[in-house]
Amino acid sequence: MWFFTSGAFWFAEGVLFVLAMIGLKIRMEDRGVPMPLWKWIAAMLWLLLLGFTIAFIGTSVGENELVAAQKGGIVFSVICVIAGVVVWRLLQIGKIRACQELADRSGDEDESI
Amino acid sequence: MKMRVFERIAGVVALIAVIAAWIIGGFGSQKDLSASLKRALPMASRFEPAGDGIYAGHADLLGGLDLVVGYVTITRTSGYGGPMQVAVGLNRFGKLAGVSVVEHKETPPFYNRIKIDDYIDKLVGKPHSDNFTPGDDIDAVSGATVTLTALTTAVRRGGDRLASEALGLEVSRSEIGNSHIGFPELVLILLFAASFLTYSRPLGDRPKARKIFSWVTRLAGLALIGFVLTIPLSIININSLLIGYAPDWGVSNYWYLMIVGALLPLILVNKDVYCQCICPFGAAQDLLKAGAGERKFVPPKRAVIALRWVQRALALTAIVTGLLYRNPARLDYEVFGTFFTLTGTVVQLALLGVVLIASLFLVRPWCGFLCPLRAVSDYVRMLRLWGLETARRLAAESKA
Numbered sequence: 410m411w412f413f414t415s416g417a418f419w420f421a422e423g424v425l426f427v428l429a430m431i432g433l434k435i436r437m438e439d440r441g442v443p444m445p446l447w448k449w450i451a452a453m454l455w456l457l458l459l460g461f462t463i464a465f466i467g468t469s470v471g472e473n474e475l476v477a478a479q480k481g482g483i484v485f486s487v488i489c490v491i492a493g494v495v496v497w498r499l500l501q502i503g504k505i506r507a508c509q510e511l512a513d514r515s516g517d518e519d520e521s522i
Numbered sequence: 523m524k525m526r527v528f529e530r531i532a533g534v535v536a537l538i539a540v541i542a543a544w545i546i547g548g549f550g551s552q553k554d555l556s557a558s559l560k561r562a563l564p565m566a567s568r569f570e571p572a573g574d575g576i577y578a579g580h581a582d583l584l585g586g587l588d589l590v591v592g593y594v595t596i597t598r599t600s601g602y603g604g605p606m607q608v609a610v611g612l613n614r615f616g617k618l619a620g621v622s623v624v625e626h627k628e629t630p631p632f633y634n635r636i637k638i639d640d641y642i643d644k645l646v647g648k649p650h651s652d653n654f655t656p657g658d659d660i661d662a663v664s665g666a667t668v669t670l671t672a673l674t675t676a677v678r679r680g681g682d683r684l685a686s687e688a689l690g691l692e693v694s695r696s697e698i699g700n701s702h703i704g705f706p707e708l709v710l711i712l713l714f715a716a717s718f719l720t721y722s723r724p725l726g727d728r729p730k731a732r733k734i735f736s737w738v739t740r741l742a743g744l745a746l747i748g749f750v751l752t753i754p755l756s757i758i759n760i761n762s763l764l765i766g767y768a769p770d771w772g773v774s775n776y777w778y779l780m781i782v783g784a785l786l787p788l789i790l791v792n793k794d795v796y797c798q799c800i801c802p803f804g805a806a807q808d809l810l811k812a813g814a815g816e817r818k819f820v821p822p823k824r825a826v827i828a829l830r831w832v833q834r835a836l837a838l839t840a841i842v843t844g845l846l847y848r849n850p851a852r853l854d855y856e857v858f859g860t861f862f863t864l865t866g867t868v869v870q871l872a873l874l875g876v877v878l879i880a881s882l883f884l885v886r887p888w889c890g891f892l893c894p895l896r897a898v899s900d901y902v903r904m905l906r907l908w909g910l911e912t913a914r915r916l917a918a919e920s921k922a
Contacts, residue, residue: 476868479868490879491810494882495813
């Protein structure tokens with residue numbers, strides 16, 4: 410239990426958060442998906458919702474409010490999954506166009522050669 | 523062909539089960555009224571009949587004196603699930619002494635929203651001449667409008683009856699329950715009209731306009747019938763119809779409009795306008811599907827057929843149980859109420875969660891595999907087709 414009450418937990422969470430964000434950036438770049446500011450904000454808001462859901466369940470269990478943990482956990486988890494799918498779909502916007510531009514550019518380069 | 527014969531045999535078996543349940547359920551037990559009378563007039567120690575359905579409450583005073591402290595009557599009104607019997611007590615000065623719900627057929631999560639004991643405490647002491655109108659002179663409870671209206675109508679009717687017949691007081695109010703079209707009825711009429719327009723010829727030739735119009739109708743249904751009124755069509759309405767709990771015309775015009783609007787187009791022109799264009803939960807599933815993208819996961823055909831039969835068996839169980847217990851909401855497993863009010867048990871919430879997440883990948887999973895109303899509409903369609911085929915065959919035979 411000491412881990413969750415100590416600063417080590419927050420340190421580990423911070424490290425994981427940074428790794429997740431870097432992972433997202435690299436994955437999107439690899440797939441040719443542009444990531445403007447609004448997409449980062451959407452991803453951050455979803456991450457905040459995920460954190461809130463986990464915190465709600467954890468806090469409710471900690472306070473011995475098991476019914477609240479169950480009911481709230483189900484409600485927030487469902488909202489989290491739905492929001493996650495919608496945000497993931499939003500993140501894909503611009504993907505095809507970016508790939509198309511890349512293909513066009515490589516085509517131009519071939520012609521010039 | 524084989525499947526059609528099987529469907530018809532199953533349909534006849536279902537009909538026999540429903541009729542048997544209806545007959546057996548008719549032998550219900552009578553409710554003991556003494557506890558309800560005591561709650562409606564707590565200061566009385568015993569009750570004696572004092573007219574048709576009116577009881578005089580007596581209190582024994584010191585010295586052996588006997589005093590009539592008030593009167594109680596049992597009033598019957600129509601709730602969402604069926605009739606509601608309410609004991610209404612007035613003291614000798616024409617003020618409300620107590621109210622007790624003798625029997626009701628409401629869905630527990632909706633009924634529990636009222637917090638009945640606390641609500642009744644607020645009514646006690648008010649003069650019988652008050653209007654008892656939710657949202658006006660007493661508090662309204664969102665998500666339980668029909669139930670609350672049934673309760674307050676019973677209080678008003680009971681109070682007026684006791685005031686005029688037992689206490690000899692003047693009742694100036696006109697009879698409650700005159701036929702009227704209020705906001706809920708207006709919403710329903712407009713939505714049904716819009717749904718018929720979706721199927722109309724001018725829009726039929728323009729698929730894009732039809733799609734937009736259909737979305738507008740569905741979203742209006744979601745917002746108004748789902749979140750504002752919270753009274754979608756439910757298996758409870760079908761059970762009420764089968765049991766014969768038709769509410770008073772005028773008080774529950776909405777119920778009649780909903781039943782007629784949903785069933786009539788299905789029987790006459792084979793169009794399920796409610797499910798396709800109005801159903802708020804159907805719209806919620808469509809919205810989720812649209813939000814998640816147009817890629818569809820199509821389950822195997824055999825699994826779809828098996829699940830469809832499970833859906834029908836569940837619907838039949840809900841109807842038979844409702845008829846046996848003479849309670850339309852006895853086995854209500856629909857998740858609409860949980861979705862629109864976010865109240866329910868852990869199991870209901872979990873089922874709702876599964877349905878909502880499945881909606882991201884499947885087209886209307888609730889409607890396709892669980893909704894009892896879909897099973898009812900399939901049954902009506904099967905009967906319609908059977909009837910039409912029989913009529914055509916008879917016509918051909920008579921010609922020959």
